[in-house]
Amino acid sequence: MRILFAALAAAFLAAPALASDQDDAMATVKQFIDGFNSGDVDSAIAACAPETDIIDDFAPYLWDGEGACDAWVNDYDVWAKANGVSGGVVTAKTPKHVDVVGDDAYVVLPVSYEYMMKGKKVSEPNSLLTVVLQRSDEGWRIAGWAWSKD
Numbered sequence: 357m358r359i360l361f362a363a364l365a366a367a368f369l370a371a372p373a374l375a376s377d378q379d380d381a382m383a384t385v386k387q388f389i390d391g392f393n394s395g396d397v398d399s400a401i402a403a404c405a406p407e408t409d410i411i412d413d414f415a416p417y418l419w420d421g422e423g424a425c426d427a428w429v430n431d432y433d434v435w436a437k438a439n440g441v442s443g444g445v446v447t448a449k450t451p452k453h454v455d456v457v458g459d460d461a462y463v464v465l466p467v468s469y470e471y472m473m474k475g476k477k478v479s480e481p482n483s484l485l486t487v488v489l490q491r492s493d494e495g496w497r498i499a500g501w502a503w504s505k506d
Contacts (some may be wrong), residue, residue, distance in 0.1 A: 409500035440474035
């Protein structure tokens, strides 16, 4: 009986911690998205770990290692200017997964992406943002993300 009580107590105590970890990991993802949407590059980049792996749908498609988030931002700006893209907004929907195991988190987030391209509205309503985060002394940071467009 004591073992059962101890197991139940541990489960009840762990549940709030897990929910908090999930919320904290999602707050970092939200920081990145909000920084992108508002043009606050510093805030978006601050959500990234120093070394990050990124897969996105524009060339060169892969950014990895130290400074990858900075390089992605620069390449996104070049791509956007070359293609007449402006006003990009990512809207997050209800996450499909927010899995936390220790200091690692995995998030699968349905998103929509809307922007203007050469004066015409473009919408990617059913895209996915998959994010891997790692907890550090500074909190949760994005160690990798992949964008899959609609």
